[in-house]
Amino acid sequence: MSDPDAMRALFNPRSIALVGATDKSGWSVNTFNNLRAGGFPGPVHLVNPRAEVVHGQRAYPSLAAVPGPVDLAYVMVPTEAVLPVLRVGAKLGIRRYVVLTAGFAETGAQGREREAELAEFARRDGLTVLGPNGNGYVNASAHVTPYGLPIPGPLAAGPVGVVLQSGALASSILAFAQARDIGISLLTSMGNEMAVSVTDVVEYLVDDPATRAIALFLESVRHPAEFARVVRRATAAGKPVVALKIGSSPLASSTAQAHTGALVGDDGVIDAVFRRLGVVRVRSLEDLIVTAGLLGEVGPLPGRRLGVVTPSGGASEIIADRAEDEGLALPPFAPETAARLKEILPEFATVANPLDVTGYVVVDRTLLGRALEIVADDPGIDTVMLLHDLPRVPPADATLMYALFEATAARIRNSPRPVVVVGNVLTDVTEFGRTVRRRTDFPHVVGGIEHGMSAIGAAVRWSPAEPVGGPPAVATPVISGEPIGVWAEHRAAALLADNGVPVVPAELAADSGAAVQAAEKFGYPVVLKAVADGLAHKSDLNGVRLDLSSADEVRRADREVRAALRARGATGIGTLVQPQRTGGVELLVGVVRDPAWGLTLAVGLGGIWVEVLRDSALRLLPVDRDEVRGALAELRGAPLLRGARGVEPADLDALADVIVGVGRLAEGLGDRLESLEINPLWVSGSRVEALDALVTWR
Amino acid sequence: MSDPDAMRALFNPRSIALVGATDKSGWSVNTFNNLRAGGFPGPVHLVNPRAEVVHGQRAYPSLAAVPGPVDLAYVMVPTEAVLPVLRVGAKLGIRRYVVLTAGFAETGAQGREREAELAEFARRDGLTVLGPNGNGYVNASAHVTPYGLPIPGPLAAGPVGVVLQSGALASSILAFAQARDIGISLLTSMGNEMAVSVTDVVEYLVDDPATRAIALFLESVRHPAEFARVVRRATAAGKPVVALKIGSSPLASSTAQAHTGALVGDDGVIDAVFRRLGVVRVRSLEDLIVTAGLLGEVGPLPGRRLGVVTPSGGASEIIADRAEDEGLALPPFAPETAARLKEILPEFATVANPLDVTGYVVVDRTLLGRALEIVADDPGIDTVMLLHDLPRVPPADATLMYALFEATAARIRNSPRPVVVVGNVLTDVTEFGRTVRRRTDFPHVVGGIEHGMSAIGAAVRWSPAEPVGGPPAVATPVISGEPIGVWAEHRAAALLADNGVPVVPAELAADSGAAVQAAEKFGYPVVLKAVADGLAHKSDLNGVRLDLSSADEVRRADREVRAALRARGATGIGTLVQPQRTGGVELLVGVVRDPAWGLTLAVGLGGIWVEVLRDSALRLLPVDRDEVRGALAELRGAPLLRGARGVEPADLDALADVIVGVGRLAEGLGDRLESLEINPLWVSGSRVEALDALVTWR
Known part of the structure; x- marks a missing residue:
């Protein structure tokens, strides 16, 4: 989408026409005054078919009547007249537009249609259009200020580029930057982002020598991959990006069976994304500009x-x-x-x-x-x-x-x-x-x-260092069976084990005798778990029996569990016998797919930590050992991993390596995977084992 | 200390003498200019023994030479000349002073002596002295502005009274209030609080009709009881108090044996105090004035x-x-x-x-x-x-x-x-x-x-309601034994039981046979705990044995525990046998004495919740059921009390009533008590029992 030349031309015209200029419109008055007060050196032509003089200056009845070239048309005509203006302009060779006029996608279905038509025309004719429904921009460093609301003066030109998905707040940001004597390079009020998007403007700012830091007000990130790419470019160029991100986007719904889904709120994913990309996230308008101001004026x-x-x-x-x-x-x-x-x-x-x-x-x-x-x-x-x-x-x-x-x-x-x-x-x-x-x-x-x-x-x-990556995905993961539906227990465990994730030994017992045999083999105590088709939360039916210390206890538990499953009409009934792991710490390690940002890893301590405290840390995949160790260190329950309360300290490298392996597997499973959750992942010293897992295929 | 007439006179003089006025001092220039620009209607006399004209106005060689009465002397003479000035002034009948001069208690031992001498003189002669080492005050509502630093104009008179234990920040506060168009009634820079204290000024503001909200910047609360009294008066008068409190005061040290001591940081106690008194606590200078401004200008x-x-x-x-x-x-x-x-x-x-x-x-x-x-x-x-x-x-x-x-x-x-x-x-x-x-x-x-x-x-x-109280203390608590040292286990349990706090049944066993006998009486499983003189953290020597399910297990555990105690050379060796409580939730309930504010209650969930997460809520005693329920609801682990993860929901009223009883007992024990901690207090449905306790006498 982004065309650097087009963006440069959009923000640096040598001549401007205000189409729909009229003394009756505050927008027109503001825009004209802003260009004059801002010191725009080129001609500002006014177009109004029904007035000869506007803003005390001669007006032309149409773009065609304007003498000399027009680098940028600033369009404030009624909604239905916007497309005709662009048609005329395109014929005249005018390629850059700001459309202030509202009444497009923001107004409902009819408006969306109107906008689609406009977009299609612009695309076909290679026009660059900012808006519609946006107030324009303030290129303070070049004295180009086609902007429809008053610009508080004196506005200092300076190092901070600002891109806003909000018209009303643009004025507050301008007022605040002016009040704080923070210099602005370019401020853009995006409007509907019909054609020119936030990422296009960020990319321009990366290349703009006047800009040293970039401040974003975001309601939604419309092009995740593009956004990631331009932010990486900004970072590599040593230009920090600071963002105030509001609003929310719904998370994929089919992860409801796993706890991870509840932990990975959309806001948490944004945190993980920003962390990965090195975007400084702030929570107030003041912090947005004060922080970008420091980063721009003083630097990292x-x-x-x-x-x-x-x-x-x-x-x-x-x-x-x-x-x-x-x-x-x-x-x-x-x-x-x-x-x-x-x-x-x-x-x-x-x-x-x-x-x-x-x-x-x-x-x-x-x-x-x-x-x-x-x-x-x-x-x-x-x-x-x-x-x-x-x-x-x-x-x-x-x-x-x-x-x-x-x-x-x-x-x-x-x-x-x-x-x-x-x-x-x-x-x-x-x-x-x-x-x-x-x-x-x-x-x-x-x-x-x-x-x-x-x-x-x-x-x-903030650091200009290359964002953390991770080892490559498992290239060709072993998948025994058809990847559909939900894989619980032994099927999920097999998937892990087949792909290098350590799993507690377990045997699927066909009957109570087999269960006892398995227990004898593992040594006591053992755990016995219910297995049935589509069974996820075993604890609901008392389907997880711990601390079984003798053959008798195993036999009794096995019979009870099978009876409970039968009573529910379950199919594919069985039991699973595992040695019981004691001591150590249990974690939850989950990977879910965010619709915008892709596979997201959540780690937390098991039990109350995630269920009551929602104590978890999120990272985008891929991750390496350091990033996983960082995520673990963020947990409120981290002292337990370090040996609080007499627990054996976990070998954090060994633990992190297993979690990195889980991430590599999830990535290797690719588009087929919706979520993968290990709960618990048990760690004691350097021993790390998945005790239970759940895989949801798309 | 507080004398309303004296404070009114201090802040509302009809004539002022600037003693030590000189063109060479910025303080003198500022103070004189402030009085003039602020519109002080009365005479401002200048006193300087070595100049006939100061600030373009006739100066007098001494206070004695000033014609007419002097209601307030503003003293800027060298340190050693301050006392002589007050002596002269007192003889002349001048009763109110602001001492800007520094070099007193803030400079070390010699300065402290000098200040004590000054204080003694002022006290004997009934003088009202603000400072020393303070910049004075700005009574904007009465146009009286004897203040040694520049006052940014135009300063609006208005509803916010400000009292600051900081000279430098007073200027920032004034600038900020002026910038925000927030009206100030009186701003006072306290200096060393030699005589006039923060509480004196707050009391004045409570009675000042121009003041509708009070903003405090506090480094330390020097007179806790006075502070509580005047804040209660302010609240009753419908005047909210907003405070930015910095700094810290060390907590009583002898509570180190109990966990509660670690939970009750000095900052936490201030939170509890402010909550009890209805003081709005803020964390930034901006919030201090913005919040007081809203409360003053609009109201609660x-x-x-x-x-x-x-x-x-x-x-x-x-x-x-x-x-x-x-x-x-x-x-x-x-x-x-x-x-x-x-x-x-x-x-x-x-x-x-x-x-x-x-x-x-x-x-x-x-x-x-x-x-x-x-x-x-x-x-x-x-x-x-x-x-x-x-x-x-x-x-x-x-x-x-x-x-x-x-x-x-x-x-x-x-x-x-x-x-x-x-x-x-x-x-x-x-x-x-x-x-x-x-x-x-x-x-x-x-x-x-x-x-x-x-x-x-x-x-x-914020609410003008009477702060929460609580039922009266236990009037004459039963104390079996001499209240000295540390009472652990059975002695602490007896103290609780004797005074109406439910305690798990327990028997002190003289030997292994008696331990088995007790276990048979309670029924299995039981808990067996080490007892010895001065033994606090039993778990360190594996001195708490859980899940004992038979006479054999009890006997073995009893022998091991006694052997371990003997190996450590312990005296007063025994074991305690209790029925084991399962299910339910364990809490920590502790009371510690804060040196400034008195008995403070801490509640939290037991185990990792307090030890790893420090998840606790503090309240000053006395407390009633509602306040305890509020404290419990604040805990991050509160969902467990409400029945999360299959735990039986606690009867929160029953639990709160027991905790109220603990508070009543602690208050009844009065000055003898240093700390009292129940850890754990077990609750399951409406059953509440102290399973272990520790009492530290002063």
């Missing part, structure tokens, strides 16, 4: 060890709390750093990280800057955080203030480590604050401790 | 059912997510509401709560207001939330804008239900936004969805 940060310099004990404690939330470390300063700090700080100050240089800054206004310089030299930290507000209003002596900001700015520039400047609270950067920044070359100031610490956490976690 | 909200009106689908989904976080309900609209909405909305709009009236608002700008009017009539909602920004810059036609805002403001005023207006993102209210608000009598606009939803949640949860 090298490590989690933060050295913090503040003029306030209270703020230091808030920062320490938030650092913990974000997994950031605040290591003690090196002895030399501490000694140098002691030399400059008042006697009553405490040298600690975070550093509170105390209210003495009011007396010695260079104190904060000098402390920063010392902390920036500390070999034990990766990044310096300086708590420092921009002024809101001019002081009596602005000259002194400029000098101080210049000195601090120079220290920040000369720092051997990245310095992130964060303000105390989230307020606008005022006009005077902007003036100070520009005049003193002061860096970006992140908006407040609360959102700033989230942004720093994200900037530390 | 009547119920959790929210009707939401927005012009944006994206925002609606963000709101829905955040409503869930905050425990707010978004019920479907009543059929009549839906029908009326359908009449006014465009055909393609979906009638749902949250309501997205669609981008059609740009065409019909009355749509949002009309939808609001309809939703406000819905009988199934308690509060209306309207997503509506203030404008940032003047539009081309401000007249139309004023008319629209006036119309919406009238609809909000006339709404039968409270209407909370929330903006999309957290930005400043601009100068034009303020103008629009004032001219159209538009209500307070809460700063952004993210922080606004937290504020709405808090405003719904």
Whole structure:
């Protein structure tokens, strides 16, 4: 779909025609004013068949009457007139359009038809159309602002590209970025994504030299594979993608028999996808822009060890709390750093990280800057955080203030480590604050401790490294039988065992005598389980008997289970005898197919952990050992794997390798597989065995 | 400590002397400018022994030379000159002081001595002193602003009283409140709290008619009982208290033997205290002021059912997510509401709560207001939330804008239900936004969805109801033996049983024969436990034997346990035999003494729940049945009590009553008790029994 030349042309026209321009429409007024105020250097032609003058400028009755070439037509005509406008435009050789007009797919069946017709025409004639039902875009870095709602000024051009699946919120985002003095390269309000999609615009931003970070507001990801591809490109280009994703998409329904289905909510899958792709997920509009602003203006940060310099004990404690939330470390300063700090700080100050240089800054206004310089030299930290507000209003002596900001700015520039400047609270950067920044070359100031610490956490976690992959799928898995319906118990176990996943030994017993024979072979205690066609939740009919310690007990249990199955009219009745595994930890390992994103792995501890606590971690396949170990470490119940409460610690590599093998098998089974669940997967030390499994074929 | 007349006089002087006023000090310049710009109506006298003119005004060499009375002396002299100034002032009859000067208790031992001397003098002479080492206060409602740092303008006078244990953050709070157009009644920067404490100021605010909500920034609560008293007064007066509490205080150390000690962190106790007192706890400076602003400007909200009106689908989904976080309900609209909405909305709009009236608002700008009017009539909602920004810059036609805002403001005023207006993102209210608000009598606009939803949640949860109490303590508990050291097992069990807490039957066996005899009496299976002097964690030496099903098994276990105890050189060796309880759920119920706040109850599910997950809920004693049920419902493992995984559902009233009894006993034991822990407390249906307990005396 994406054509880089077409996207470049769409966002960088040298001439624009506003079709349907009229003084009566707020959209028309806004768009015209935006282009003028934004400094668009080329001609803006107005087209209106019923007015000679619009917005105080001559108007033309049709696109055909416009003198000179039109690189972009911005279309605000009534719904039914949109296609005719495109027809005329196409004939004139106009290839790029923004359609603001609504009344298409968003309005129901008739609108969808209308949009399909428009799409078909555009596709056939090779037109690039943004919208319909979108407000256009703001290319701040190129001064091209065909955008139908007011643009708050002064909007700084800068490193953050923004793509939104929401019209109304685009204005809030623009206002917020403007308020925070965060520079925007391009902001696009997508509308219905009839032709140009979010991924097309992201791809443009990857190639756009003005863009250094990308912020997305997503209601749904319409083209998963494309999305994954362009995000990988962005990552490889060192451009972090930050996303606020709302809304939900239904999960495949046929996994209801397995627990995994309940664990893998659509939102959980998005988390797993974003983790895999390295997308920073945020939960608020403020975090979206504050985080993208930091990533764009300062860039990703090298490590989690933060050295913090503040003029306030209270703020230091808030920062320490938030650092913990974000997994950031605040290591003690090196002895030399501490000694140098002691030399400059008042006697009553405490040298600690975070550093509170105390209210003495009011007396010695260079104190904060000098402390920063010392902390920036500390070999034990990766990044310096300086708590420092921009002024809101001019002081009596602005000259002194400029000098101080210049000195601090120079220290920040000369720092051997990245310095992130964060303000105390989230307020606008005022006009005077902007003036100070520009005049003193002061860096970006992140908006407040609360959102700033989230942004720093994200900037530390983001990595341009190649996303984790995994070993290849099992090439030709052994499948004994026809892969349809649900395979429980022994059939599922055989599938695992045949393909290299360790399974507890088991024997299918035709009668009670055979059950006893099997038990004697395995040694006591054993487990005996009900087997019947299509039987999934055995525990419902007391079909799992544990702790059987003698031949008598096995015989009795076997008879009872068979009787219970017969009473239910079950077919294919049998029992399965296994040695009973004691000690160790039981896990649930499941793979389900997400309709958009494909095979998703869920791991959790068994029993209450998944059933009551829903304590699970999700990953997209393929996974390697490290990624599985990371998923296991995320579990709240992880201490049990490490040996809490007297449990033998699990050999986490051995466990992870088995889980990687499950993933490889699931991938090898390919399109035939709907879900595969091992519950429990038992681990004790380095012994790992599937004790029970369930496979659902598509 | 608190003297209402003194506090009123401190914060409402008719004349002020700035002692140590000098053009060379930023503090002096700021304070003088603040008083002038703030419109202080009385005289501001300047005292400086070495200058005749300061800040362009005549200065006097000493307080004695000042003509006319001085209601408040604002002291900025060098540290060693503070006491002499107070001596002179006291002789002149000046009774109220703000001491900005630092160099006291915050600087170490010598400073502490200096401060003690100052405090003693002030106490003897009946002086009211705010500080030292504090920047003073801003009484915006009375135009009295003796405050040493710049006050951002225009600062609106209004309903929020702010008390801060931080000087540096006071400026951030002022800037943020100003930015958000949130009116402040009084802001006080406490300094060292030598004499006037946070609780004194809160008490003043409770009586201050201008104050309707109170915001606190706390590093530590210095006078717990006083704090509880004044917060209760505030609550009774309908003035919510919102607090950002940082820092930590160490917990009593001697509870290390019990698990409860680890569960009851100091931060957890603060949560329990705030819950008991009805203090709204927040975690960021933004939430502190946004929440207090909503509570002050709009007030507490009547119920959790929210009707939401927005012009944006994206925002609606963000709101829905955040409503869930905050425990707010978004019920479907009543059929009549839906029908009326359908009449006014465009055909393609979906009638749902949250309501997205669609981008059609740009065409019909009355749509949002009309939808609001309809939703406000819905009988199934308690509060209306309207997503509506203030404008940032003047539009081309401000007249139309004023008319629209006036119309919406009238609809909000006339709404039968409270209407909370929330903006999309957290930005400043601009100068034009303020103008629009004032001219159209538009209500307070809460700063952004993210922080606004937290504020709405808090405003719904806050209640002026009398805090929960509980039944009286056990008046004269039966204590068999001398209450010293640690009582484990049978002694602890006897204490419980003697005082009405149900305990599993048990017999202390002198030898293996007696153990078997006891087992035969109870019936099998039984549990056998090691008993020895000072033995707490029996499981460490395999001293708890479960599932003993025959006389032989009991005898063998008894011998092994005794041998193990002897091998360790234990004294007071014995075994305890109990019937084994199966099924049901095991809980931990503990009471520990917090050094500041007194007896604190912790409840949690036993085993992994507390040991691995630290899944517990805390409450201050006394508690009643409802409060205990609330605590139990908070547990992540609560589904087990309600019968998850085939467990018999617990009779929660019966369980809560036993826990209330434990609390009553702990309170009855009074100062002698350090901690009391039942682990496990077993519940199965309506059967509740303590299976093991540990009591630590002080």
